[in-house]
Amino acid sequence: MAFPDSFLEELRNRVPLSGVVGRSVRLTRRGREFSGLCPFHNEKSPSFTVNDDKGFFHCFGCGAHGDVIGFVMRHNGLPFPDAVEQLAAEAGLQVPQSSPQDRERAEQAASLGSALEAAAEWYRAQLNAQAGREGKAYLERRGLKPETIERFRLGFAPNSRTGLLEAMRARKIPDALLVEAGMVIKSDDGELFDRFRNRVMFPIADRRGRVIAFGGRAMDPNAPAKYLNSPETAVFHKGHTLYNLAMAREAAHAAGTVLVVEGYMDVIALAQAGFEYAVAPLGTALTEEQIALLWRMAAEPVLCFDGDKAGMKAALRAVDRALPLLEPGKSLRFALLPGGQDPDDLIKAQGRDAMEAVLAAALPMAEMLWRKETEGQPIDTPERRAALQAQLYDQAGRIKNTIVQQHYRDHLRERLRGLFNPGRQGPGRNGPGKFGSGPGGRGGPRPGGFSANPWAPGGKFGRPLGDTSPIPQESSDRREKALLLGFLLHPWLAEDHSDSFAGLTFRNAALDSLKSRILEETSRHPGLDGEALVAHLKGQGLQAQLELLDGETGRLVEPFTRADSPRDKVERGWIQAVQRYRLSELEQELAVAQAELADNMSPEAWGRFSALQAELGSVRSQVSASDEL
Known part of the structure; x- marks a missing residue:
């Protein structure tokens, strides 16, 4: 069964080779390539490489070589059509049915390629002939060296109505093929004439280097179009x-x-x-x-x-x-x-x-x-600030990947805080009292225990929050290491819980970075076991971050930090740990919002305080429900 080249090219583009190979071969990143033990012969040291950019695998030991289709054929013992169908199903592509029309289109593409290649050679010759003097002078004025002109196969279309047409006729290339290739235009009355005239010509090639179209730069400053491209054809789609x-x-x-x-x-x-x-x-x-x-x-x-x-x-x-x-x-x-x-x-x-x-x-x-x-957006009223915030959050919401979307929301939230309150010390910043409410802080209680604002902590209407001091770094690190270790030992948690994990912001920057990379790897390579996930991360150069977790298995008591714990206990315990960590985050955020409300009784500050208060109540309910199980 023959498949169109365009379909096979799309298939190779859609299915990353490393993802297919990585299901059966433990791959380690080495710069821009991956390496591992060859699946086609027994070896103790890796000689098998995978290159996504070039789209091929190669074994320096046994000589196995090919693209993603070839790998599936060889590894799964499938004939070419079956391998193509398997990969197409994975990529969500409809396999084209072979028909006389398909074969005709393939033959047409080959014919168009031959015509376009002949045109490129003719334009190239014209640039070096008398007819191309103006074009060559233009390129020299632009500072191009002869070897550069040659390398990019630049040419010239003479100021002749039928120069290319006549030259291609002399080479027995049919007029209809030149029209189909976009090189010749056929008027309503049937007259044929060259599309490109008096222009420097830039051949456009596909990813394999085959000429599929042209761009032309006009020599006449009064030409209707300074640059003119080939029209869409069976082999050229400009997008x-x-x-x-x-x-x-x-x-x-x-x-x-x-x-x-x-x-x-x-x-x-x-x-x-x-x-x-x-x-x-x-x-x-x-x-x-x-x-x-x-x-x-x-x-x-x-x-x-x-x-x-x-x-x-x-x-x-x-x-x-x-x-x-x-x-x-x-x-x-x-x-x-x-x-x-x-x-x-x-x-x-x-x-x-x-x-x-x-x-x-x-x-x-x-x-x-x-x-x-x-830029240029006024933020001098609460309504305008709210509109800007809504617009930015709407933009972040357009990101389809939930992990990236969450990080954008976090990033934009922090920048908005700095924009709207440039003088305030935010969470995690140094200052007198982490939330500006310690001695000397702007929202702190006045001598004698009275607050300047009834909504401030300790004020008449201030909601008591208990201890809102920062979580000790040691305790925070321990919680974060436990969550990371649980995810590393049990990567199947990513199937249902990657979004909630991504929503947490770890205080330890190194651990937060490791969390992001773990989520990235489990997203790219679903189905990895713990050992394979660690190997992937080490291959990404994260050995130093992983070493932060060394020795934690013996110190941590949570069931999900042990490899042999039952799946139900792992999942329940890990969810509870995430909820408790989020609860601590919300308590700290609510303290900040309450301090802001104490300073500025604006609708915006009140809205943020109310939203956090509601979310905190919801998470507290979830934690309580989990504790009762």
Whole structure:
């Protein structure tokens, strides 16, 4: 059974190779690759590697090599069609049925590829001929070296109505095929003429380096379109590829990053300056498919936009498009160029070092979201502050991954506190009394035990909270280590409880970081046992964080911190521990909210206090119910 190349390519893109191999092979990350013991021959030291970026596995011991389909065939003993169907079901793809029409489309794609390749060679020849003098002079003025022009296969479309058409006819390429490839236009009255005329030509290739389309830059300043791209065809979908994708993949793998710029010339100028891992969308805003392609090359692609209003607008569109797609470890960064400059301008004026500095200062996605929603927004009334808070929380709510969404909410909550109360000492900050209510604190009781505000702690209407001092660090660390150890020993807890675990913010930064990475690994590799999970984490370079838990098994008494505890006791005990930790968090947050209410009896402060009070009551009820079981 024959499958269309486009379907197989989509299948390989949808199913990460490391995820498939990792079900049967314990993989350890080594830089941009994974390694493990080869499943196809007996060995004691690992010689088997998996590379997601390149999409292949290879064993240096027995020579086994292939892609994700080949691995399933070899490991599961399946024929090619069955392996494809198994992976398609996993990826949620409908397997196309082989038919005469499918075979016809495959033959058509091959024919289109041949026609496009012939056109690329003809344009290339024209650039070096008399007809291409103007185009070559333009490229030289832009500072491109001959080897750069050759590497990117740049060409020229002469100012002739039928130059390409006649040249392709001489090569026996049918007119209809040229029309289908988008190289020739057929008018309503049946006249045929070249689509590209008097333009520098930029071949656009797919991820395998095959020419699938062209972009043309007009030499005439009065041309209706400065840049013109091929139309959508059977082999070219502009939202599914990136300019320079094939050549940038290897460089991105070596550099550990990929750079996204706005146009062809930016990509080429950057490559000539040594930034060979640059790509560009094709005249449109980044699509979901293009973002997925970028994440296959690097975990945090850097988007670099021109330093003008249009560039900033493009950056903000990218924020909107990418926000719902964020996953643990996968995001975007934004490099903002000086006003009015593009990468080519900056490199020419100040050199490579200036571009390096711009990239080093790239902003994280969360910062761009914050700027997008807050810059220019007045916050001089409670209603406006509430509107800003609601808008930011709505944006965070668009993130589909619950772990990432929770971290964004936490991040935005902290930034809003700093924005609305810039002078207040928040939780975890040094100051006189952790919550500003100790000696000298703004919300502290007056001499004689009377409060300046009836809603302050100890005031007429102040709700007694008991001891609101911080949890001792030693006690907090112990609770956090117990929760982490329970999750490490029993990763099946992630099936139903990853959201509640992600919602906790550990005071110990190293332990909180370890918690995030554990959640990330269990999300990426469901079904791991405790030993395999620890191996994955060590492979991610988290040996030092894991060592924080060494020796805890003997000290901790909770049933869920022992590997041999029954599943029901593990789950019940772990849920109770999470609830108790959340209860302590809420008690501290409520103390802060009550102190804020004492200082400022605003509707916003009252709303926060009431919401926390209600949530605290709910969690207390849950803890009480759990204790009765």
